[in-house]
Amino acid sequence: MKKITIIILVLSYKLCVCQVLLDANGQGNTYEEITQVLAPGYNPVEVPDCNHSIFGRHIDEIFDTSLNVYVFRFILHTTPDNDRCLNFDRQRNEIKSYDKSPDNLLGIENEIVEYKWKFKLDIGLQVSSNFTHIHQLKSVGGSLASMPMYTLTLRKSNPDRIELRYAETDTQITLKQTDLTPLKGVWIQAIETIKYGTNGTYKIVLKKVSDDTELFSYTNNSIINWRTGADFVRPKWGIYRSLKNSSDLRDEEVLFANFSIEELSTLSNNNEQMFDDKIQLFPNPSKNLVKIKEGISDSYTSLKIYNNLGQEVLHQKSNLKIIDISEFTLGVYQVIFQKNKKNIAIKKLVID
Template identity: 40%
Template sequence: MCLRSGHAQTLFLQANGSQDAYTLINDKLVEFDGNAFETSDCSHRDFGPHITQVYDAILRKHVFRFHIHRDEDTDRCVKFDRQRTEIKVYAKSPDWMKATEQSSFAYKWKFKVDQKFQPSKKFTHFFQLKGVGGVYGTPLLTLTARKAPKGQPAKLELRHATHAKASKIRVAKLQPFLETWLQVNVEATFGSKGKLVIQIKSMNDNHTLLYYESNSLNMWKQDADFIRPKWGIYRSLRDKKSLRDEVIDFADIEIKVKSAMGN
């Protein structure tokens, strides 16, 4: 469903339990023929689709379940030192979903990570704002889980990168984010003098677990064609022994363009 009102356009992506998950995703995120999902189905055919739907008793509705398997999965049978199960806005998505300089967007979603979730010392991304084209391939923004040095608790990092190297702009202990539905709200104005607000709340008690706000953050990638969101799990295998098979649930994904080209 796309709602239009002046410059405001909104997309809601919700599981329904009756349609194939990939069909639902493509119906919302693809304008022409293509796939808005990146999975390891090609390297793990015995498992079948790596994005499915399950009924969630807490939300009382169907949600998307993202599966990833340590030993069988790859990155689309293209790269083998990492693996991913993600959905994305991309070149074949409607143009209004692609963030350009001076545009403002709001992104909202719910997700839940298992209590026994195991990150590695390398990256495990749950969300990315990533440039398409441009000089640097490093994501502009990520929510990244990471195993800490021995004796320290695992972390959830909010990472930001305008060039090749990312820096941590917020860090929190990972444990409070596990085994609870999380509501994530992101507001971003894109450009070299950009703005960012991100809030993650536990839906168990409405407590804010992570908050970041800046009115003077570089929110652009040099020479990028556009910035797009990605949801799911994307992780390195370079610390494979720390990992295990995982499922991550997502629900109520929303993209809203608040203003285009500074309007």
């Protein structure tokens, strides 16, 4: 007989709500692996295959001897690759989360999210004097959606450089830049932490995987990270480059590994005080159904349940007062209550 235990979770700003991982496994179904994590049943892969089908897939997996794991290889050819047969002055080979992705892969206002990944640029990498983006955080919704909020871009110069670009509205500025040379030919660990909001914070650190040497960093503890009319912010990784000076370029490969999206905090102090102790789950234990008791009427409008891998297993878009857990496997789950798309309470559910 299954034993169901409901545990009230005491929250703080350092609480990890959930973490989603994307790792190469070498089995060959690369697009399917990426899709299963970033947008199950949809298409989070933006590749130039439509105009270069004879080559095959432009993201595959290879075994890397320095990391001793399989990694993702993103491939672009100077010709004939373009931007999904939509734009022909640029090339795109990227993966992303978007509106079809699970909500825990989308940054929302007042949420703190940590993005981690590894990447390796070839020692002979050639970049555009216009842009060669390898990572973006893009705001979706509102009039400024076409302009990325943060961008890591590589630019031809003397010497070539890596730039961290930022746009509060529709104009980008360079927050910091440095010589690209030390970042070539080695695996780099990127850790990016952002608090989304009009009183936001941002930090990024790039280190060599081999010896933990810091090669680039930037921190801002008071920066605007939310735009009027925005619905969410989504990450993108890959190669997105201009063809306006194609003579600067060559066929290119960039390696990526160990993507992680982790929600560090989603509740404000006020919301925690107002609702977290006002929502209860019972009985304890339970076999099939868990009931919800509210101390404040209509305190939530929907709920989501995540397993211990950070995968969404239930999204109930109503304030029904019963959760059917009869088909859940054994393990630890988190029940996140929302009102108007904002998290207002979290409870831990253990099924053993």
